Amino acid sequence: MNPNHTGIRSQLLSQLSSGITEVLSNEHSSSNIVVASMKAVYDFICGNEFHIDTLRNCFDKMILLYLNKFSSTFKPLNGIELLEFHEKAWKKYETDIITVKFFFTHYYRELGTLKLHPQDSFGYYEIENIMKYQWDSVILMRLKDQFIDAICNLVFTKNGMPMPETTDLLIVSTLKRYNAMRSMDPKPIIIHERRIPLYFKSQNEESGEPSINLIKFRRCFVDKMFQRCSESYDNYDSLDGVSFDIFFEQFVKDQWPCEWISRYFGIIGATNDFTDCKGHVNLMFIKHQPEYLMSLFKNGEKALLKECYANCNGYAPAYDFLRGYFVKWMDAHCNETLQNVPLKSVFQTKNLIGAVTSILKNCVEFIDTVFCGNNGFKKYMDLTLAKAINRCVGTESPKNKCHSLELLARYSDSLLSKPQKTNPQIDVEADIAQLLAIVNYLDDKDLFLRAYHKLLARRLIQKVSISENAETFALGELTKMFGNDQTRKLQILFANCQNSKELTTEFKNFTAKNNFRFGVDLSVTVINQSVWPSNYTQSTLVIPRLCHALEIFNAFYSNKYASRKLHYLENSYGEVVCNHFKQNYTFLAKLHQAGILIMFNNADTYTLEQLQSTLNISKDSLVAHLAPILKTGVLKADCESITSETAADTDIRFNMEFKNNHCKINLMKGVRKAATKDQRAVAKEIEIDRKMAVQAAIVRIMKKDKRLLHTSLVTEVIKTLSNRFQPDIKLIKNNIGALLEKEYIARDPNNHEVYVYVV
Known part of the structure; x- marks a missing residue:
């Protein structure tokens, strides 16, 4: 590079810098300064080894250097003085931008003569972009905290007097200037295509996203407003004890400048943040009056609570605080309602279900009315209700917990079993749905399912289900709650019992076709061993007529399913018809009881030893099954009661004078159950x-x-x-x-x- 050219270029740039400084520093610029600056630009671009980036970079530095010095004049100012000075300085700066652009007028006119490519040209609009961008960076962004403090001081005046119109106009003008901030596009503007200056476009024109500078200012401005709201509320004692219904009336009319804040937030595009600001103020209000807020919940003041919820305006911290008080109220409500509902019997289970159903209905209605059905409040409702129900069920000890869950399962069994007396007012499906709604809140639902499994097996084996539709409905609801994996055994158990009906029909057709006669109407339920709820006990009972029928069925089943093996359970039962008396009696009896009664077809008296050896059962089992038969009076013993210590030669006689008011007698209820597991x-x-x-x-x-x-x-x-x-x-x-x-x-x-x- 020629040293002479370097010296000339530096001299021309220095002359241009002096001209720009003169224009920016003075109120009026002489024509000599403008002409000299225009000539310096022309001479610079006509020189040898000229590159357009050199001029652009030097111009950028000139503006930055001047504004760095000029920004110091803002620092001692605050309040209205700062906004007035900025307004005046900005208007002059806008005029200076036009003047500085004249420096390059001759350059554009001679662009074709200089044979510069359009993409290499120092864009006319780029001069304006650089000057505005530097003002945004040096004045607005560096001093943003100072401007925000000044605006907040003017908005939150201590005397509560209305803001003067001139002050409002200055705030609006300043905020509009911040809202106009855009990031400069690094690529030069091609002048001859007359494009719209990129400075006036957003960074992402399609999405309309604001610039990074505007986002930063907006966040700082909103946070400062929140802070000043808090400070103003803490210093405003007149709101203590004010009720919700007049709070926001004072919020608008008194010292809370809602209308101004709303308008100012709207100017910088922070409309959503204004709703947060109102929610923030509402949060401060309800925090200051916890007893009053709690009294609204207790007294059911839905209208005032709904207004409070609406005033939260989607502000998350305010919602969280309100939810906290809702949980406190609901927890107290649940404890008060459930503490007097003991769970010690199946009958009391119905009271618990009624109490929980009432709580659930009232709370859902409360949330729908007050909180517009907000799912967040419903989630907290479920969590609170679950804790209350688990406390009531008695999860403090494993023994109480198992017993309580077993009571719930037994209540479901009472609903799904055939009642002794029909009651058309009972809606089984609705009652089951209410019960399972409570079970769904339990922590140990598997214990309920375990007990339900055993009771379902009993109902299906003994054929005491109220209806097939009710069982199907309950099984479907359980599947929704637990999933197919956990209810698979129940489904197979139910399907086995349904298939057994078809199997029994096929067997009866088979025996009729082959002229088999047993003197016994045999109905068999075949259940997969893997889905049986407990360890099975294979029957060792020997009843001639029944054994013959079972042998025929076993041959029939083995021919149908060659790979399966049958085991007969002691849980089997049957109906024994006694036609010895004037009135026929039907006895619903377990398998061993049926064997005892059938033996008396051959003799009127047997000893305990003879009964035990013939039936091939233990003495304890014989005594357990014989006791309910003796109690009904069908059989009589030589002694007052039969126990395991009774002599083996004690006679058991058939009562020829037996009478009973019922023609159908259930002997199974009196059978003493085997010792339960520890x-x-x-x-x-x-x-x-x-x-x-x-x-x-x-x-x-x-x-x-x-x-x-x-x-x-x-x-x-x-x-x-x-x-x-x-x-x-x-x-x-x-x-x-x-x-x-x-x-x-x-x-x-x-x-x-x-x-x-x-x-």
Whole structure:
């Protein structure tokens, strides 16, 4: 590069800088300054080794240097003085932009002569863009906190007097200037195509997104307004004790400048933030008056609470605070309602269901009316109600918990069993739906399902279900709650009983076709051993006529299903018809009871030893099944009562003078049940079942995701098992350790917090 050319270029740029400084610093610029600056630009671009970027960069630095010095004049100002000075300075700066653009007038006229490419030209509008952009960066953005403080001081005046119109106009003008901020496009404008200056376009024209500078200012302005709202409220004691119905009236008319804030937020495009601002003020109000707010919940002041909810205006912290008081009120309401509802019998279960149903109905109606059906409030309602129900059920001890859940299952059994007297007012499906709605809130739903499984098997075996439709409805609702995996055994059990009806019909057609006569009307229910709810006890009873019928059925079934083997259970029962008396009596009896009665066809008297040896059962079992028969008076013993200590040669005689008011007598109710399992044994079974459920859930989750963090795996397991029970963290950790030992999963060698599925 020629040194002479370098010196000349520096001299021309210095002359241009002096001209720009002169224009920006003085109120009026002489024509000599303008002409000299125009000549300097022309001479600069006509020089050798000229590049347009050099001129652009130098011009940018000139403006930046001047504004850096000029910004110091703003710093000592505040309040109305700052806004007035900015308004005056900006108007002059806009005029100066026009003057500075004249410096380059001759350059544009001679553009073709200079043979410069249009894309290399120093755009006419780019001069304006650079000057405005530098003003935004140096004056508006660097001093934004100073401008925001000045506006807030003017808005939140201490004396509460209306704001002067001139002050309002200055605030509006300043905010409009901030709203006009745009980021400069780095690419030069092509002049000859007459494009619209990019300065006046958003960064993303299609989406209409604001500039980064505007977003920053908007956030600072909104946060400062929130802060000043808080400070003003804390200093405004006259609102203490003010009720909700007049709060926002004062909020507008008194010291709370709602209309101004709304308009100012709208200018900078923060309309949504104004609703947050109102919600913020509402939050402060309700925080200052917790007792009054709680009294509104207790007294059911739905209109005032609805106004309070509306005033939150979608502001999340205000909603959260209001939800907190809603939870407190609902928790107290649930405790008050449920504390006098004991759960010690099946009859009391109905009272619990009625109380919970009433709470649920009232709370849903309350949320729909006051909180416009907000799902967040419904979620908190469910959580609070779940805690209250679990407290009522008695989760404080495993013994009480199992007993209470068993009572709920027995209540469902009473609904689904045939009643002794028909009651047309009972809606079984509605009652079952209400019961299961409560079960859905329980933490240990698997205990209810365990008890329900046993009772369903009893109903199906003894054919005492109120209707097939009711059982199907209940099974469908349980499947919705627990999922197909957990109700699969119940579904198979129900299907087995339905298929057994067809099987019995086929067997009767088979016996009729082959002229088999047993003297017994045999009805068989075949159930898969894997879905039977408890360990089965194979029957050892020997009844000649019944045994012959069972042998024929066994041959029929084996021919139909060659790979299956039948075991006859002691749970079997039948109807024995006695036609010895003037009136025929039908006895509903268990299999052993039926055997005892049938033996008296051959003799009128047997000893205990003869009955025991013939039926091939233990003495305890014989006594248990014989006791209800003796109680009805069909049979009589030589002694007052029969026990396991009774002599083996005690005679049992058929009562020839037996009479009863009922023609159908149920002997099964009086059979003494076998000793139930120890509570600790039951708890151990539940523990093993849950352990296997947790391990199965872990394996399924890891097989699906392959790699998971420890916390993520624990969260997924809890989520997966929540429809059965609430597993504690310790149980999950122990089973993760067990699966690590079994090598179903492994730890990542690079990160021990990550588990990897082992294929």
